Amino acid sequence: MTTSSATAPSPVSTARLSFEDDGTALTFTADGRPIATYTYKPTDDQYESPRPFFHPLTTLGGDEVTISRPWDHVWHKGLSWALPNVGPHNFWGGATYTRATEYANLDNNGAMTHESFTGIDQSGTGITASESLTWTSQEGGPVIAESRRFSIQLLEDESAGGTAGAYAILFESRMSNVSGTDLRIGSPTTEGRENAGYGGLFWRGPRSFTGGEFRSQDATGTDEFMGTRSPWIAFTGKHDGTCRSSTIAFVEDSSNPGAPNQWFARSSMFACLGSAPFFSAEVPLREGSPLTYRYAVVIADGGVDAPRAAALAGAAEAALRSWR
8 A cells, every 4th residue: 555645534444553643743543452553744043953753652552652843952853864064055954054154054954755655565574664755955955865654663572581561662764865965964973063973864752851871782771872882772761740661762773874873971961872984084975876764762651671672682783674
C-alpha cells in the first residue's frame, strides 16, 4: 500500500499498530493509543530550520518522552534528523558556530521539505514509511536530496527477555549532494568549540528528565558520556505526575560510515541524546557519492539494569538487520 501527502486521511492498521495521515502529520497508535506523531509539514520559522520531526513520542504505557520548542532552544523538535554545519548551511536551527564568527545569526538557516511519501508498507512486524525530501538553502536553492525511511516496530517479546513495554523507531537517511559543489558536514566542535559535536538524529527529553542516567554496555553515568563511542547508549529519566521512569536507547547500525559514532549526551543542563557522526571530524558529501546513516531509537516503559538495557539494544540491532 502507498500513500502521499495528498492522500485523504484514512486509518490503516497492521495487527496492534495503526496509523492515520491528516495531510500534515502521520500519527501511529498501538492498541488504539497514540504513541508517535511524525509532522512532515511543519510551520516553523525559517530561523528554526523547518524539518520533519517526531513529537509527541510516548511510551506504550502513555508517558510522554519528548519536548518540542523548549524556550531555551526553540529549534529542538522532539526527535529529528538535524545538522548544524553542512558547508555554509545550517539545517539545525538557531545561530551557527564557525571559527570566524563563533555563534552568530548568519542568515543561513535551511529547510528540509517533504516532497512525498513514496510508500507506506504495513507488512511484517511494523509500519514503514518511505519519504522523499529536498533540503534547500535559506535562499531556496537545492542543497541535498534525501531518501528517508522510518519504521515503527513493537519489541514486546517476553521470550527475548527484558523487551516488554518497548517499541522502536528504525530510521534511515540517504543524503545526496545536489548543490553543485562539494560539501563537508561537520559540527561546532569541528569549527573549534570543545565538546559541542551535535548533529545527527537528535532527541530532546522532558524537563523532568534533567539529571537522569546514561548507560552503555560498559558503564553508567551522566555528562561524562559526552563524546563517547559505543554501539548503543540508553538514558533513563523520571516523569512528573506519574513519578514513573522511562528509557530511551539509541542503537547504531554497524554499517554506518565511521561506526561507532560519538554520542552527544547531556543530563545536567537538560536531557538530550543524539547520534553525532560528525562530532570531531568533517565528513565530505560529494556529488554522486551519497551518505547513508541508520539508527534505531527504543522507547521503553520503566528503567533499565544492565541485562534489560542489553536486551533492548539486542532487539533493536536485530530489527535493524532485518529491516533492509
